[in-house]
Structure formats: C-alpha cells, structure tokens
Amino acid sequence: MAQHEHVRVAVIGSGFGGLGAAVRLRREGVTDFVVLERAAGVGGTWRDNSYPGCACDVPSHLYSFSFAPNPDWPRTFSGQEHIRAYLEHVADTFGLRPHLRFGAEVRRMTWDARQLRWDIETAAGAFSADVVVSATGPLSDPKIPAIPGLDSFEGEVFHSARWNHDYDLRGKRVAMVGTGASAIQIVPAIQPHVARLTLFQRTPPWVMPRVDRAIGAAERGLHRALPFTTRARRGLLWGIRELQVQAFTKHPDELGLVEKLALRNMARAVKDPALRAKLTPDYRIGCKRILLSSTYYPALTRRNVDVVASGLAEVRGSTVVAADGSTAEVDAIVFGTGFHVTDMPIAERVVGVDGRTLAETWKDGMQALRGASAAGFPNWMTIIGPNTGLGNSSMILMIESQLNYLADYLRQLRVLGGRVALDARPGAVAAWNDKVQERMRRTVWNTGGCTSWYLDANGRNTTIWPGTTTEFRRATQRVDLAEYDVIRPPLAGDGAGDGAAGEAGEPGARSGAEVGA
Incomplete structure (x- = not known):
C-alpha cells in the first residue's frame, strides 16, 4: 500500500451498507474508491455476531439486496453463516475485492477546507478522499454496562x-x-x-x-428457473x-x-x-x-x-x-446488552469544518438531513444514519434508498463541476429533524411506555424512521441543492490558505446563489 492514497470516495465499513455503497459506486461508473474495514473480512454485524443460534428475524428474501437476489436461501429465516456467505458472494460477484482494505480501522478523519477533501488516518496508513461514505452501522460497537466488581x-x-x-x-x-x-x-x-x-x-x-422452515430443493429450483418468482416473493413480504x-x-x-x-x-x-x-x-x-x-x-x-x-x-x-x-x-x-446506537464511537473520530467532532455536534442528539448529511461535514454521508431504522421490516430497504441518495449526490457534484463540496445547511437539517420528531410523537416507539435502545440519553427517538419505506424512498430519491451550501476552493490571494475565511465566514468559498437561495 502506498504511504498516502487519494481516492474519489472512501467507504467506511464492509457490512450491508458498505458493500451496497461499493456496488452502487461501480454501477454509477465510479471505480476510484476504497472500502476501509477494521476487521480481516467483510460482513459487518454478520461477521461479528457468531454466537450460538445467531439468525435474522427478517425473512431471507427480504433481507437481501434487490440487485443481488439469492434463489438459494436454505431457510425462510437465515442463520448468521448463510448471511455472511451471501455478503462474501456479493463482494465476489460485483468485483469489490480490489477495493477492500482490511485492517484499516479509521482512527481520525479531518476535513481539509483548502483542498476540499477528507484526510483519513487508519491503522493501515493514510488516505484522502473527496467524498466519505460512513457505513459503520449502529450495531457495530458492543455496550457493556459498568458493573461494580x-x-x-x-x-x-x-x-x-x-x-x-x-x-x-x-x-x-x-x-x-x-x-x-x-x-x-x-x-x-x-x-x-x-x-x-x-x-x-x-x-x-x-x-x-x-x-421458520427449510426451503426445499424444488422451491429453490423454481426461483432459479423463474427469477420473477423470487422478486414476487420479496414484493409480497x-x-x-x-x-x-x-x-x-x-x-x-x-x-x-x-x-x-x-x-x-x-x-x-x-x-x-x-x-x-x-x-x-x-x-x-x-x-x-x-x-x-x-x-x-x-x-x-x-x-x-x-x-x-x-x-x-x-x-x-x-x-x-x-x-x-x-x-x-x-x-x-x-x-447481551446491545450496542452504542445513539452514541456511535465513529462520531468521535470525524472532525468537521469548524474543528468540532461529529460527536460534539451531536451532543444534544443525532440529526442528519434525510438521514445522510450532517451540517458542517461537507461531502460526508452516512448509511443507516439518524432516524433511518425500522421497527418492523428490513433495513436493506432503507439502505438501498440511501444508496439512491448517494448516487444522486455524486451526480450533482459532477454537474457542478470542478473541485466542489456540498455541506448540508443547518436550517435544512433542523427542518428535516423537526418534521421527523413531530411525526414520531404519536408512534408506539414514543408512546408505548417503555425505555428502549431507540431513545438517546435525552429521551429522544433518534433511531427509527416514523413512516413507510416507500415514503423514505421518495424522500431520498433526489438531492435538493436548496438544502445544501456549495463550497468551492478559496480564490487565489483571498488569504484562505493563511486562515482567512471564505464568503460565508469559513475556509473555502460558499455560494448560496448556486442553490437557489
């Protein structure tokens, strides 16, 4: 590995979110990317959780990518070993192996306002990227309570x-x-x-x-011979x-x-x-x-x-x-005490435009525009971000919606041309979050009388999406540039390289006119 590698996109994590992002990048014609994985293999949650009896509680044909159907699921609810094997298959089928960097735990990533890029320190060396896709997932860092003795x-x-x-x-x-x-x-x-x-x-x-039941050879054979039956099964579920x-x-x-x-x-x-x-x-x-x-x-x-x-x-x-x-x-x-869901450790390692970490920005609760973009963190997107979880269905549906958003985000950067970054406007983030929290008020997750891991330390539900997957897909189909500031490199002689600010009082020149402000 080179001492410093620059790529167009750096994806953090190789679970469903990270591999899905990698596949979508290749389908969009983006091949200049890496997938940074702290472990020695792909799989994310389904690599780490190998306890006796580990299995999914979402039906197999729904808990898989729509673009990578598997007609050979052995059971209606798959075990951990089958899901991990599926993710290995996805990595092989879509040619992702050359992009994977194992043992590359991210220690810190910092926004460089002059170069409009992210500088990433990992256990496997230094990287920089124009765009970062954080797909570390909320179920990645175990939580053990502080028990005396x-x-x-x-x-x-x-x-x-x-x-x-x-x-x-x-x-x-x-x-x-x-x-x-x-x-x-x-x-x-x-x-x-x-x-x-x-x-x-x-x-x-x-x-x-x-x-749960075994899926017989005849049933699997039907799905292989007639692929539309697999799609129909998924659609029904x-x-x-x-x-x-x-x-x-x-x-x-x-x-x-x-x-x-x-x-x-x-x-x-x-x-x-x-x-x-x-x-x-x-x-x-x-x-x-x-x-x-x-x-x-x-x-x-x-x-x-x-x-x-x-x-x-x-x-x-x-x-x-x-x-x-x-x-x-x-x-x-x-x-079996769960994970750091509302206080994800990766947030401590992401440093934005004002020198604050994402954890500091989220100290009063996680919030991101359409579950993807945080204000003050340009060209940084998260998969399975705040309020994108589901209480009764498959997270793969939400991941694929966020991949649509990622694809359009990259298209918008290409249309804008040159070195450019998008930073979610604080007002847009707040408006989106207010709408989500207003809808959350009447849900069972807020009114059901329990204390769950969906709620943060302030009692706010920053985890679950309060609607259908169809509504979320519509909301993330396209990037609305009016919700972002467009950042371009500072002009020569404007002093930005010596610490002077751009048009909006921050390094780099921001434009509201470009986004219809």
Whole structure:
C-alpha cells in the first residue's frame, strides 16, 4: 500500500451498507474508491455476531439486496453463516475485492477546507478522499454496562457480539445478562449444555412465534428457473410489512390483538403462573422490537434455568448480585446488552469544518438531513444514519434508498463541476429533524411506555424512521441543492490558505446563489 492514497470516495465499513455503497459506486461508473474495514473480512454485524443460534428475524428474501437476489436461501429465516456467505458472494460477484482494505480501522478523519477533501488516518496508513461514505452501522460497537466488581471477576466475560468460541460453556454455570434479540437466540442454544443458566431480565420482551422452515430443493429450483418468482416473493413480504406500519406509527391501540397473540404464545409454553408473571411485559407491544422465537419460552421452563426479574447490579468474586438482592454463583458472564446506537464511537473520530467532532455536534442528539448529511461535514454521508431504522421490516430497504441518495449526490457534484463540496445547511437539517420528531410523537416507539435502545440519553427517538419505506424512498430519491451550501476552493490571494475565511465566514468559498437561495 502506498504511504498516502487519494481516492474519489472512501467507504467506511464492509457490512450491508458498505458493500451496497461499493456496488452502487461501480454501477454509477465510479471505480476510484476504497472500502476501509477494521476487521480481516467483510460482513459487518454478520461477521461479528457468531454466537450460538445467531439468525435474522427478517425473512431471507427480504433481507437481501434487490440487485443481488439469492434463489438459494436454505431457510425462510437465515442463520448468521448463510448471511455472511451471501455478503462474501456479493463482494465476489460485483468485483469489490480490489477495493477492500482490511485492517484499516479509521482512527481520525479531518476535513481539509483548502483542498476540499477528507484526510483519513487508519491503522493501515493514510488516505484522502473527496467524498466519505460512513457505513459503520449502529450495531457495530458492543455496550457493556459498568458493573461494580466486574473487573475482579475471575471467570469468563464476553459480549454476545464478541463470542469466545475457545471457551466451552458445557457444564458451566452461566449468567446471561439481557433479554433482547441476541439473548432470546442464545438462551435456547446454550441451555441444554450448561449446568445452570441464570437470566438477568430488566424488562421482559414481547415474543411472537418464529414461523421458520427449510426451503426445499424444488422451491429453490423454481426461483432459479423463474427469477420473477423470487422478486414476487420479496414484493409480497415487503407489502405485508408496509401495510403494518400505520399500527406502529399512527394507531398503536390497534396492536392490542397482537398482544393477545403474544400472550397466548407465552401461555402455551409457560404453565407456571409465577414465571409467566415475570415474563409478561407492562408496555405496549412494538415499543421495543418485537422478537421472534419458538424456543425461548420453552427453554426458560427447564429445570436448570433461573429467571431473575432484575438487572445485574454487582459482582462479588464469583457471585453475581441482582438489583433485587438475589445472588447466583457463576463461572461465566455473557452480556447481551446491545450496542452504542445513539452514541456511535465513529462520531468521535470525524472532525468537521469548524474543528468540532461529529460527536460534539451531536451532543444534544443525532440529526442528519434525510438521514445522510450532517451540517458542517461537507461531502460526508452516512448509511443507516439518524432516524433511518425500522421497527418492523428490513433495513436493506432503507439502505438501498440511501444508496439512491448517494448516487444522486455524486451526480450533482459532477454537474457542478470542478473541485466542489456540498455541506448540508443547518436550517435544512433542523427542518428535516423537526418534521421527523413531530411525526414520531404519536408512534408506539414514543408512546408505548417503555425505555428502549431507540431513545438517546435525552429521551429522544433518534433511531427509527416514523413512516413507510416507500415514503423514505421518495424522500431520498433526489438531492435538493436548496438544502445544501456549495463550497468551492478559496480564490487565489483571498488569504484562505493563511486562515482567512471564505464568503460565508469559513475556509473555502460558499455560494448560496448556486442553490437557489
């Protein structure tokens, strides 16, 4: 690798967002780009999460790119190994390998106002890029709570996204902390093998049956022979979820029937009234992500499982202590406690036009124009940015919409010509965010009576999109230049190179006239 490599576009991350961006760049005729990946392989979330039982809760044919259909999914809900293999296939099929730079964790990226480029320091060397696409994803950096005494625990400790496959849980006493999407898959996978499993549950989840099955050879053969059947299957799955959105976003009271189905699902598996009481949520279904499992509840009824309806509060030697005072002796602690979603660590490493980091800009809450552009960070875009998450459908749909926005962003830069950058106007970002938050007020995620990882430290929902995927696709189909300042290099002799400001009081000359101001 050269000591310093300059490219047109630098993509950060090689999960669904990063690989999708790379494919879209090639389809747009952009081949001068790199994909910077901190790990040794592609896959993102589906590379890092390899815990026992790891699988997707979105149907396979919907949880894949529309431009890369897979007729050979082996199950209706795919396991981690199949999804990672799919992403490896995408990297190979679309010729992305030459663009990948592994072991290239981004340590810092800084906007150069004179050169109109991003200078990027990585573990694999220095890069610069005219445009940066940040596709690190919200589920990439595990969050382990600060538990008193945890540092002195002599047993094994790891997060579900950093599973220690060298440690054999068989015959061990295990504490599972958390009852989210990962935990309900881990519990039934390890329960038959451990000596004792103590589950620490702060808040019980709503769990619906997982209607999963193997997809037979004849069915897969039909999809290979008649590709339109794969598209039709995907379209049907998408349409069903689009029809469900209003119950989450406008009419949460309509979810009462779904709650009854979930309670019936629990009652079939859990006969003990005391255990059912522990497992019954006291908030509206959908406020947290609805989880799918047909094995979680049965696993909790086994004789070697204890459900503690309280969070882990302290560790004393080999003793774990719950907030309610109950204790258990354990050999290993597994955290299924989620990720840094509303405080993504990558934001600490992105330095914008005024010398502030993205984290400082977002200290009162994440916000970005159409989920992509942050004011003060020219030619920087994020995939799966603020308020682009989904509570009931496939994130791949949102990613593809953002790729449309990225493609038009690059087209606009070409039309403007020369060295040029676009910086989202603060007013445009604020107006977009205000509209999103206004729509959010009536949704189940804000009114359902729960505390979820969708909410930031200020109680604002900066994660979920409060509408349909169709609405988001329309909103991101084209870049509206009126929402951006156009930045050009400072004119010769204007002193910008010595720290003088451009037309808008910042390095580089900004133009409002070009964008219809």
